Amino acid sequence: MNDLNAISIRNLLFFISVFDAQSFSIVARREEVSASMVSRSVQQLEDALGQQLFYRNTRAVIPTEAGRIFADYARAMAEQLSEAQKELQDKTLQPAGVVRVNAPVFFGQKHIAPWLAELSNRYPKLQIELSLTDDFIYPHREAADLIFRIGALADSSFHARVIGTQTYYLAASPDYINKHGEPKTPADLPQHQALVYRGSSGPNRWLFKEKHDGEKQASWVHSPVKAVLTSNNADSLFTAALTGMGLVLFPDWLIGDSLKQGKLVLLLPDYEAAIKTEPQCIAAIYPHVRHPPLNVRVLIDYFIEVYGSPLYWQLE
Amino acid sequence: MNDLNAISIRNLLFFISVFDAQSFSIVARREEVSASMVSRSVQQLEDALGQQLFYRNTRAVIPTEAGRIFADYARAMAEQLSEAQKELQDKTLQPAGVVRVNAPVFFGQKHIAPWLAELSNRYPKLQIELSLTDDFIYPHREAADLIFRIGALADSSFHARVIGTQTYYLAASPDYINKHGEPKTPADLPQHQALVYRGSSGPNRWLFKEKHDGEKQASWVHSPVKAVLTSNNADSLFTAALTGMGLVLFPDWLIGDSLKQGKLVLLLPDYEAAIKTEPQCIAAIYPHVRHPPLNVRVLIDYFIEVYGSPLYWQLE
DNA sequence: GTGCTTGGTTGCGAAAAACGCTATAATTCA
DNA sequence: TGAATTATAGCGTTTTTCGCAACCAAGCAC
Known part of the structure; x- marks a missing residue:
């Protein structure tokens, strides 16, 4: 297994821990795995890199020159991952980044655009990309995160949050x-x-x-x-x-x-x-995914909130 | 499996490829794996990060906001690994970096120190740390990469290259x-x-x-x-x-x-x-490892070469 | 429309690996 | 010299991996 691909973050973290602790067993205890795991993990790394990383012995674990060099890189990688995680995590806690919203033209003009200022106020880190099109949806092609649509909804590959019925x-x-x-x-x-x-x-x-x-x-x-x-x-x-x-x-x-x-x-x-025999729903539609982005959820909640119940434009 | 540890470099590389190619199957063909592999690989990543990375559909693979953010980090990590590999690889092709040499005091003075200048000349990137001690070896404690020792050699945890017998x-x-x-x-x-x-x-x-x-x-x-x-x-x-x-x-x-x-x-x-009944060998000893560093091999070869055969100090 | 092709996902079973336990060799401490 | 600690190798079980085939959605050709 001389393949770099086999390296897992786990290996890197084990390696770093061993490097710092200068001991396999200490790491094993701290991470609550068997000592052989840690040993094999480092071995895997060594095989993947084709380089010895430690001189090891029953009583001492001493980094090789290569080990010391690689430790820096490993740390950098781990750091990067942790940062990535943090940034993504922030995104789930606090809406931020781009949300691409699509809606029918006139609906957007009358009932979306006027509320965006307040939305932006409430979630300052949110960047909204509003595209208004009447043609019946560009489902994925347009890479929209949230689509307002009016009509009879039936699409299994999307989740829909019904805002109301249109009269x-x-x-x-x-x-x-x-x-x-x-x-x-x-x-x-x-x-x-x-x-x-x-x-x-x-x-x-x-x-x-x-x-x-x-x-x-x-x-x-x-x-x-x-x-x-x-x-x-x-x-x-x-x-x-x-x-x-x-x-x-x-x-x-x-x-x-x-x-x-x-x-x-x-x-x-x-x-x-x-204009159609079926009842027409106004719905917020978003891709059916296993990890729905906070961005999108927040946007939907916001509009549901400002539209009120009954919807503020309804006659009675 | 919400654990970051489960991420493997392979996942990252697949993810990057998919991100660039905007397609799972293209990546699958290029990497010669099944499409399901690629799909599951990305799924794993998504599960580990707790974030959707792509909106996917039979006809389109569109990065999420999170996907685009993570792509940068993934690239950085891959980059780092590749650099690490390159640096380590260089080390196997061309001796470089620190080599810690230990030898008996007087042997070092007479038969090692005088040759180091030429050695350094031959391998300019090599940094030699010479420590001279007579006490019978600090085997690992001292973290020496190469140890010259004289005596009856018997230590299974080391490789020994016999330079000659001492008279x-x-x-x-x-x-x-x-x-x-x-x-x-x-x-x-x-x-x-x-x-x-x-x-x-x-x-x-x-x-x-x-x-x-x-x-x-x-x-x-x-x-x-x-x-x-x-x-x-x-x-x-x-x-x-x-x-x-x-x-x-x-x-x-x-x-x-x-x-x-x-x-x-x-x-x-x-x-x-x-002074001892057993024949006394002069040997270069180095830790028994699966990936012997080029540094050390080169050093041994160099001294074997300059010592000649018979060893230049021998009487006949 | 109707078939055909392409593309992502899922279920399944065999193959591979991960992992803990135990044993072993090496080394230090008392 | 024993007792204790430590890294590793061997093992068997459990888990994961991965390709194959099936499936479903979406576009294309006719």
């Missing part, structure tokens, strides 16, 4: 209502100006169902609309809606505060709205 | 002979002035036997002498003999050149002389 609302500005009137049922929609989000999988479909009156469970109905504006940029649609251009079907996190402030008016309050 | 001669200066006459047989010795070496085990005994005439083998006979000077310092006795104080019974390496130059005269040429 869609049909809304328009008071101006618009004054000018065009208010739809009373989804069937009225084709007469209205629709502002439609278009993602990479095509334009959103507008779905409605009557709120459950009694036990009868209505099913989702797709309402065709007249799209006067289609965009892959939610902010633009939002602005268009605020300035009275037309109706939007947007989730609560996007228009919740506008509704509360009266800048937009909730339409079809007797209907539930959606 | 004792009875001698006196021409002055002395002129004044006191020349002994013809050992029985004449009590009438003469004897200069006797006294070591830690008492004064030397002077033994003689007639040189083998035919097949008859005489045995050693102890001749009592009149010691006018006893000393544990051979040089002093030697000086006393040169200045005509009396007879000395000294080995060839000590008085060989004086006999050749006629400063001393060989007495009782028909007798063999000795």
